[in-house]
Amino acid sequence: MSMLAALLLFAQAPAAAVPAPYEPIESDWRTIPDDELLVMRLKGDRTVVIRLAASYAPLHVASIRKLARAHWWDGLSVYRVQENWVAQWGDASEKKPLAPGVPTHLPPEFEIAHFAPAQTLTRADPHSAVSGITADGWPVASDANGHQWLTHCYGMVNVARDADPTSGSGAEMSTPIGQSARRLDRNYALVGRVIAGMQHLSSLPRSDAPMGVYAEATERTPIVEMRLASDLPSAERPRFQYRAADNPRFAAMIRRRENPTAPTIGGGGVEVCEVPLEVRRAP
Amino acid sequence: MSMLAALLLFAQAPAAAVPAPYEPIESDWRTIPDDELLVMRLKGDRTVVIRLAASYAPLHVASIRKLARAHWWDGLSVYRVQENWVAQWGDASEKKPLAPGVPTHLPPEFEIAHFAPAQTLTRADPHSAVSGITADGWPVASDANGHQWLTHCYGMVNVARDADPTSGSGAEMSTPIGQSARRLDRNYALVGRVIAGMQHLSSLPRSDAPMGVYAEATERTPIVEMRLASDLPSAERPRFQYRAADNPRFAAMIRRRENPTAPTIGGGGVEVCEVPLEVRRAP
Secondary structure: OOOOHHHHOOOOOOOOOOOOOOOOOHHHEEEOOHHHEEEEEEOOOEEEEEEEOOOOOHHHHHHHHHHHHOOOOOOOEEEEEOOOOEEEEEOOOOOOOOOOOOOOOOOOOOOOOOOOOOEEOOOOOOOOOEEEEOOOOOEEEEOOOOOEEEOOOOOEEEEOOOOOOOOOOOOOEEEEOOOOOHHHOOOOOEEEEEEEOOHHHHOOOOOOOHHHEOOOHHHOEEEEEEEEHHHOOHHHOOOEEEEOOOOHHHHHHHHHHHOOOOOOOOOOOOOHHHOOOOEEEOO | OOOOHHHHOOOOOOOOOOOOOOOOOHHHEEEOOHHHEEEEEEOOOEEEEEEEOOOOOHHHHHHHHHHHHOOOOOOOEEEEEOOOOEEEEEOOOOOOOOOOOOOOOOOOOOOOOOOOOOEEOOOOOOOOOEEEEOOOOOEEEEOOOOOEEEOOOOOEEEEOOOOOOOOOOOOOEEEEOOOOOHHHOOOOOEEEEEEEOOHHHHOOOOOOOHHHEOOOHHHOEEEEEEEEHHHOOHHHOOOEEEEOOOOHHHHHHHHHHHOOOOOOOOOOOOOHHHOOOOEEEOO
16 A cells, blocks of 8 residues: 555545445435536636535525526626635625525525434534434534534535624625534525535635735636526536435445544544535436 | 625634733743744745644654755655645655655554643534643543544644554655544544645645546645754744643633524534634744
């Protein structure tokens, strides 16, 4: 084994002729509807694909769909990249009127309706009483009082807003690019997750300016266009499937993550943001 | 408050005329010895400063000091950057002989000697029985059987190695650039933490090649030189202080992190990798 290989043991499963118990079978892959894929094309032929949490933040996702259909983001930018915190995009001027029919204020949707995670993690994390993964592949948590929420993990997409909890419209979005910002849970609406092209956001130059907002407009990364996959011509449409969590293969994958193998045994458990939420291009 | 400001409430404390209970006082800042600062200069005038964990991984740090004094890293590179995983540097060829007197194998130092954290976090994390911060500002955890270790948080620096647990020399190092890789705890020796210039590693282009190792040598970022601050001319020497954790200000800062304020109250607790470990340039 090379000097590099050992560090990667846990990053990628080795190729195997016979599927291991933790590997998905064909029916574990479920198609993501075209209107739940938001495709952001950045200048320089960099494409970022966001899976929308349509059933968890329906009001915000409805507005995001309207904004995409109005081509609202075209010509705007990624205007904020703060080290070990977030990348954020939308209208840097904060002055562009929203598209017709898009409310400037929405009920917060910081929490979600009742769920039963398909996979419950065996050890509590510091931020919740229970955490786990839904059947359709989203990271969730709940407290002892019946509150449930999607969790702010690396690559999740939330809605920026003003101090007023109802002031998020969906026009300004951001994603954590470092240590998961779990303390934002229940404080910002989560509307999706970056499932392709995350490196185009995470590798952008950081800003030293206050809050990581680029001081100069020339530092921004222009958004060429942002569309629902369902609104793209069929030939250009990305098609993705997620790995469903409602099966013993997924449970075995979690267990495999929980305990590193040689040379020592870890402390057990895995944090909700460490569970891989796999996607693939539809075959 | 602007649309941007709300998202940043927890990122930076507001300026205040009277120090808040969670703000450090002057004596909380302690100088980091010059020979515990490793200064890596990358091509393009990008400087990364690593605080060495000299008292936690003394054998590896001794080798790292020898390699730095032999100018071993000069002309080598950052040769691996894997999305949401690690950036890694050293000798991409894996063939360069180590400097005289530097062992190719060392006892693992995956764990550390007994410690009593200055701050113990109030809620367990999934990877340990107890976690906290040492008086001198390092993230640590322990299990129920008396094992203790430094934790793999964003920006911590570990030693890459072969499958043999004793095969790490300190010549190849890597740092997590995404979700903290806590499952590497007790499996790789931690030798330091990036305390300045982390953005020069985290914003490097990701590689799509296996394990994130750049397929082409031209993709690598050259290391101009890597020196102990103590070996640099006094005028070029960076001087840093860490925020000590052995005081009630630090405890108050943790408590402030544990519970987001309006509009909702979080689940309480904070993960060990979410506690800010502050440094500053020595005044």
